Amino acid sequence: MSHFSITMPSGESWEPKFVQNINEETCIGCGRCFKVCPRGVLELVGLNDEGERVHISDEDDEDEEYEKKVMTIAHQEMCIGCTACSKICPKKCYTHAPATV
Numbered sequence: 001m002s003h004f005s006i007t008m009p010s011g012e013s014w015e016p017k018f019v020q021n022i023n024e025e026t027c028i029g030c031g032r033c034f035k036v037c038p039r040g041v042l043e044l045v046g047l048n049d050e051g052e053r054v055h056i057s058d059e060d061d062e063d064e065e066y067e068k069k070v071m072t073i074a075h076q077e078m079c080i081g082c083t084a085c086s087k088i089c090p091k092k093c094y095t096h097a098p099a100t101v
């Protein structure tokens with residue numbers, strides 16, 4: 001088995017690293033990663049006091065039943081392995097890995 005890579009027009013090899021995990025403990029829900037992801041992989045959700053994920057409505061009012069917001073991987077299969085999310089994250093929440101072929 002080897003890692004999936006592509007050959008760039010320049011002839012150089014590039015190995016994409018795909019999103020594996022976002023650390024809920026360190027994530028502050030700032031949304032920076034969501035803004036840079038070009039593939040709609042990520043989704044901001046609420047975490048309630050039992051650690052369950054709850055949907056965040058567009059009308060973010062004070063009655064929402066969550067303790068904090070965290071970023072989650074909603075569509076992992078859409079990731080192209082650019083690692084832009086990881087580079088912009090101020091809390092180093094991301095784990096990425098190459099794909100094996």
Ligand code: SF4
Nearest residue numbers: 037079080082083085
């Ligand atoms: S690696 Fe790129 S495509 Fe994948 S989740 Fe991060 S920003 Fe989106």
Ligand code: SF4
Nearest residue numbers: 027028030031033089
């Ligand atoms: S950039 Fe980092 S801290 Fe901000 S929402 Fe994304 S994972 Fe969380």
